[in-house]
Amino acid sequence: MKVVEQFFLAHLPTPLELMSRLTDVVDGPELWIKRDDLTGLATGGNKTRKLELLLCDALDLGSDVVLTVGAVQSNHCRQTAAAAARAALDCVLVLRGHEPPRSQWTGNLLLDDLLGARIWWAGDQDPLVTLEAAAEAERTAGRRPYVIPYGGSNPTGAAAYALAFEELWGQMLAVGVYFDRIVFASSSGGTQAGLVVGAKGCFYDGQVVGISVDKPAECLRETILALLPPTAAHLDLDLTFSLEDVTVDDHYLGGGYAVVTAAEREAVRLLARTEGILLDPVYTAKAMVGLLDGVRQGEIGADETVLFWHTGGVPALFAYAEALLQGP
Ligand SMILES: *Cc1c(COP(=O)(O)O)cnc(C)c1O
Numbered sequence: 001m002k003v004v005e006q007f008f009l010a011h012l013p014t015p016l017e018l019m020s021r022l023t024d025v026v027d028g029p030e031l032w033i034k035r036d037d038l039t040g041l042a043t044g045g046n047k048t049r050k051l052e053l054l055l056c057d058a059l060d061l062g063s064d065v066v067l068t069v070g071a072v073q074s075n076h077c078r079q080t081a082a083a084a085a086r087a088a089l090d091c092v093l094v095l096r097g098h099e100p101p102r103s104q105w106t107g108n109l110l111l112d113d114l115l116g117a118r119i120w121w122a123g124d125q126d127p128l129v130t131l132e133a134a135a136e137a138e139r140t141a142g143r144r145p146y147v148i149p150y151g152g153s154n155p156t157g158a159a160a161y162a163l164a165f166e167e168l169w170g171q172m173l174a175v176g177v178y179f180d181r182i183v184f185a186s187s188s189g190g191t192q193a194g195l196v197v198g199a200k201g202c203f204y205d206g207q208v209v210g211i212s213v214d215k216p217a218e219c220l221r222e223t224i225l226a227l228l229p230p231t232a233a234h235l236d237l238d239l240t241f242s243l244e245d246v247t248v249d250d251h252y253l254g255g256g257y258a259v260v261t262a263a264e265r266e267a268v269r270l271l272a273r274t275e276g277i278l279l280d281p282v283y284t285a286k287a288m289v290g291l292l293d294g295v296r297q298g299e300i301g302a303d304e305t306v307l308f309w310h311t312g313g314v315p316a317l318f319a320y321a322e323a324l325l326q327g328p
Pocket of ligand 1: 045046047075076151153185186187188189190191192280283284311312313
């Protein structure tokens, strides 16, 4: 017997916690954390909220296989593989670059395999071209593919973060705390687009600051701005947006996407050693570098209350062990 009434993936609400030791150590603003690393799906992360809505859509459409695309250590791909397993759908992942030797199948890539995803390697091709070929192969085999873009960042996926903002808003009221700014890692833009929509819907007047991990601010801001109206429309919200609604800081790109430098190492160690919370080396470490630097530079005032939105990514730590162990 098949019982599908409602499809839930994420453990919600995720905890909202004061980081009291980190707050003491930085000796500046009061720092809080929203634990979307604890969304609960195969080590969690921000894609779980998006996938809950995306896979509902896939099931509604009668799809039988889910395809998506990402980097070798993509957290999005790993969460998609887990979500597809839960929904009893097949999963095909298109990963950038060439297949590494088996000895390097660690972190998210190991989990992709354990979760039963079929993997296509893009090789020297643009992964989006490979993705189209993989979807076509599924159609030819008589299946009905559901294709999810990079990071699950379309209006359906982004809408999940408008709902996440609403969840935070409820927690802020319940706890009696107000955040002057919310800081998080931003890459394909869906998380930020959703948060901006949610913030506007709730009349939040603090700052929603995405720390870019791979793109120049101008480029990422345009991507996010384009996502805002269809995301609001998806939720039947009558809102208008301008570029002013989108704050992206690209000062912390460091060595570029997935390059671990001393700054990321320091941020990972600091949070681990003060709060016992693990950041990931690719996304959340860069966002934390941005937050800590803002505090040190005085750009974030000592009288502020600031939220760090943890977006997950912990399995990637193991794939970057060597880079993380360098230096002090
Ligand atoms: C995907 C991801 C992000 C970025 O979210 P976008 O919606 O793609 O901007 C941030 N942190 C982690 C750990 C991620 O996996």
